[in-house]
Amino acid sequence: MSAFLARNRLIVLAYAGMVVLLLVTAMFSPGFLSVSNMRSTVVLAAFVGIVALGQTFVIIGGGIDLSVPWVLNSAAIVMALLCGGQDLPLIWVMPLLLAGGAFIGLVNGVGVAQFGVPPIIMTLATNVILQGLILVLTGGSPTPSAPALIQFLSVGRIGGFPVVALIWLALTLAATLLLSKAAFGRHLYALGTSATVAEFSGVPTARTTILTYVVSGLTAALAGMLLTGYSGQAYLGMGDAYLFTSIAAVAIGGASILGGSGHYLGTVAGAMVLTILTGLLPALNLSSGALLVVYGAVILITVSIGSETFAGLGGRIRGRRA
Amino acid sequence: MDLVTVNGLSKRFGGIVALSEAAFSARAGEVHALLGENGAGKSTFIQILSGAVKHDGGSILVDGQDYRPANPDDAQARGIAAVFQELSLIPDLSVEQNIWFRHEPQTMLGTVNRTQTRRNTLALLEKYDFPTLRPEQELRRLTLAERQIVEIAKGLAKNPRILILDEATSALPAREAEWLLKLTRQLAAEGRLVIFISHRMAEVRAIADRLTIFRNGSTVAAHEANTVSDDEIVTRMIGRHLDRLYPERVPTMTQRIALKVANLTSGSRLSGVDFSLREGEVLGVGGLQGHGQRELFQALFGATKAGGMIELWGKPAAIGNPRQALTGKDGIALVPEDRRGQGLLLTKSVRENLTLSVIRRFTENGLLSRQKEAALVKEMVDFLRIRAGTPEQLAGTLSGGNQQKVIFGKMLLTEARVLLLYDPTRGVDVGTKGEIFQLMRDLAAKGYAILFHSSDMPELVHVADRVLVMRNGRIAAALEGEHISEEGILRAAMLETRAA
Structure with a gap:
């Protein structure tokens, strides 16, 4: 474990930042650390965290997924339409939409890995296409409200714990196993560090790349459905905020935006930091506009800390060669 | 002054x-x-x-x-x-x-x-x-x-x-x-x-x-x-006396053919290459630079597309990518030309680099066994005498010779017994060079088959059992025994270049 910490200083830093931020927020807003408030903070962070899971995989592998907003939004709206407020259809609608999310990820992954489309272009395109399709599908009219079961999954509790937080915990465990304990993780880090070296070492680079986008499609679709339960209904544009926050959570969590490093455990802290910030600013009487300014600044600062350590490492490597 | x-x-x-x-x-x-x-x-x-x-x-x-x-x-x-x-x-x-x-x-x-x-x-x-x-x-x-x-x-x-x-x-x-x-x-x-x-x-x-x-x-x-x-x-x-740079060349070649290549072609760079490499043999590949040596090695490893026939240990092999090349006992492994760009993850540890190609071998029920991995890493570090503080040291912080040893180790951990070595001593100090030549001979004695290119001609002359000289994407000559000399290689490499 200590080796893990030594190699992942940036992740430790992210958790330290989270704790400091919590204490600062509590100073300005005394009720912040209350159980009920912490509970709602974790719930909100869970949505960011779930979307950012797939994003973490994609970014570690050296790509980026800009299609998450409308994969999320599409899953939310199609679920609401197909269920029409009823619980029973969820039995097939949820698996169907998870598969749908995975399929979009597959399209992204194949475009990037097999056809060499740059990830930014590929995922931006699928994002816009999905947006168009949903507009055509709904004609802009509101959708039926969310089924009660999905509302339970996002705002309900089991033994005092929010269900969505438990889902997040389970996903965190699964992601950690995949990254730290499975061959997939090794392949992924190698791919993101150098695709050429990975290829020359026999890593299944195409398959690994595709898998990251599939996971991202899955988690975005899942988050879309859970978020519909949280808001009580699906609406156009509900995914927009998650493009920035999913990438920001990964960056704050210590991953290099260029790939090859980072961990989902860091992203979890990143999601918490972003969510706590949204709680801190109202306490300081700052507007939502100010929130965006702070968001941007936080990203800039954390990423530059990250790249500085990266540059330092590069210097050491050059210096040692003799 | x-x-x-x-x-x-x-x-x-x-x-x-x-x-x-x-x-x-x-x-x-x-x-x-x-x-x-x-x-x-x-x-x-x-x-x-x-x-x-x-x-x-x-x-x-x-x-x-x-x-x-x-x-x-x-x-x-x-x-x-x-x-x-x-x-x-x-x-x-x-x-x-x-x-x-x-x-x-x-x-x-x-x-x-x-x-x-x-x-x-x-x-x-x-x-x-x-x-x-x-x-x-x-x-x-x-x-x-x-x-x-x-x-x-x-x-x-x-x-x-x-x-x-x-x-x-x-x-x-x-x-x-x-x-x-x-x-x-x-x-x-x-x-x-x-x-x-x-x-x-x-x-x-x-x-x-x-x-x-x-x-x-x-x-x-x-x-x-x-x-x-x-x-x-x-x-x-x-800091010590080096007895000899080149190890003694004891013939270890058997009759068994490890790699047989017929009419291998790739773009304009490889136009019909034929040769066989035997078990226990170190086969040199020389010639002037840019006459198809790089393409030959890459084609055999599946890193570039090529036509023609390749047989490994008597069986036809379809090598579409490096992954297929590295798989199995009939595999073929490459120590690539560009150590830092193709061979090593510089920002990852010696351990991660060594086991990258075979990481699946350490999984039980899908989960990695760190003990098994650590044991094999230690074995390889000791065997190759890789001078790293710990296996967790970043590969990029090692000296050139030790980086090259890590790449050798990575390839030796695969089951492949046909090794392609493309200029393995480039930028490597003389002490480590000696170790690499000795390693090549030791591996040949164990039954590995080695295809060896060097940009330094004396290495071919002193280490290889036979030397293929490439010219215009073909094998222009196969030199054996006393015909292996710098002069012989140059002559074969250049004579028809003038005519062409």
């Missing part, structure tokens, strides 16, 4: 001492060779001289004045330019744009004066008799060797009084290497100081007036070049 005098120079990187008490002095108008094993501190030393790294202690005098450059621009202002092994060129720019990068001649409006640039480029290339370079050619289209030549031109464009050449010949084919040696003499005759780093003793012998030897970050000796023997130099470098 000496142009450069260095005393008590020291430099640490974190806990690692790269230089301690290094001393150096050199005069204008000489070629001064800097020798030492990988990791001896040569690179750190020239990085300090060229302003890329700042020293911790000691003094450097240039022209009798204190010298402490803040950055490479500072160094250039004092007339010091360096040509590094890792090239600093920009692929999207043309040859001449690279040569004059940030020093472009300007018009009165402050834009780049293209006519003047072209004139300066042609004058520079002509003055130093550069091998054919077209100024307008885009850099990305050039071979590694051509890029190295552009890098040299870029260094000379600054009209330095001190030019540092860091293993500049290692990427060059024989003829161009010859030109570079002549160039260093010309530069010295012009009154410049050339600091020359090379692992090839013959080159040092040919051009150096004096030499300085580093070991473990300190200066161990400085000599007039004609007063010491090769043997003495090597002993000083590695």
Whole structure:
């Protein structure tokens, strides 16, 4: 474990930042650390965290997924339409939409890995296409409200714990196993560090790349459905905020935006930091506009800390060669 | 008076001492060779001289004045330019744009004066008799060797009084290497100081007036070049007496054919290659650079598309990508040309690099067993004598020779028993070179079959059982026994090149 910490200083830093931020927020807003408030903070962070899971995989592998907003939004709206407020259809609608999310990820992954489309272009395109399709599908009219079961999954509790937080915990465990304990993780880090070296070492680079986008499609679709339960209904544009926050959570969590490093455990802290910030600013009487300014600044600062350590490492490597 | 005098120079990187008490002095108008094993501190030393790294202690005098450059621009202002092994060129720019990068001649409006640039480029290339370079050619289209030549031109464009050449010949084919040696003499005759780093003793012998030897970050000796023997130099470098560089060539070849290649073709670079490699054989591949050696190795490894027939251990093999090449007991493994770009994850640990190709072997029910992995890593580190603090040390912080050993280890952990070694000793110090040759012979004795390319011809002559000479994408000759000589290889490589 200590080796893990030594190699992942940036992740430790992210958790330290989270704790400091919590204490600062509590100073300005005394009720912040209350159980009920912490509970709602974790719930909100869970949505960011779930979307950012797939994003973490994609970014570690050296790509980026800009299609998450409308994969999320599409899953939310199609679920609401197909269920029409009823619980029973969820039995097939949820698996169907998870598969749908995975399929979009597959399209992204194949475009990037097999056809060499740059990830930014590929995922931006699928994002816009999905947006168009949903507009055509709904004609802009509101959708039926969310089924009660999905509302339970996002705002309900089991033994005092929010269900969505438990889902997040389970996903965190699964992601950690995949990254730290499975061959997939090794392949992924190698791919993101150098695709050429990975290829020359026999890593299944195409398959690994595709898998990251599939996971991202899955988690975005899942988050879309859970978020519909949280808001009580699906609406156009509900995914927009998650493009920035999913990438920001990964960056704050210590991953290099260029790939090859980072961990989902860091992203979890990143999601918490972003969510706590949204709680801190109202306490300081700052507007939502100010929130965006702070968001941007936080990203800039954390990423530059990250790249500085990266540059330092590069210097050491050059210096040692003799 | 000496142009450069260095005393008590020291430099640490974190806990690692790269230089301690290094001393150096050199005069204008000489070629001064800097020798030492990988990791001896040569690179750190020239990085300090060229302003890329700042020293911790000691003094450097240039022209009798204190010298402490803040950055490479500072160094250039004092007339010091360096040509590094890792090239600093920009692929999207043309040859001449690279040569004059940030020093472009300007018009009165402050834009780049293209006519003047072209004139300066042609004058520079002509003055130093550069091998054919077209100024307008885009850099990305050039071979590694051509890029190295552009890098040299870029260094000379600054009209330095001190030019540092860091293993500049290692990427060059024989003829161009010859030109570079002549160039260093010309530069010295012009009154410049050339600091020359090379692992090839013959080159040092040919051009150096004096030499300085580093070991473990300190200066161990400085000599007039004609007063010491090769043997003495090597002993000083590695701190012990090296019995012999090339191991004894005991034939271990069996009748069993490990790799059979028929009519292998790939684009315009490989036009019908046929040969067989036997179990226990070290088969050399030589010839002038750019005659299909690289494509042959890449095609066999599945890194480039190729037509024709490949048989491994008697069975037809379809090798579409490196993954297929590496899989199974009938696999084929490559130690690639570009150690840092193709071979190693520099920012990952020795352990992760070693097990990357075989990581699935350590999984139980889908989960990695760190104990199993650690055990095998330790075994390989010991077997190859990889000098790393711990297996967790980052591969990029190892010396060149040790990096190469990690790549060997990675390939040996696969089950593949046909090994493709593309210039495995390039930029590797003489002690490690000896270890690599011994390893090759040991592996051959164990039944491995080895295809071996080297840009250093004596290595082919002394290590390989047979040598294939490539010319225009074909095997021009297969030399055996007493016919294996530098002369024989060159003759086969060149004769028909003239005719073609």
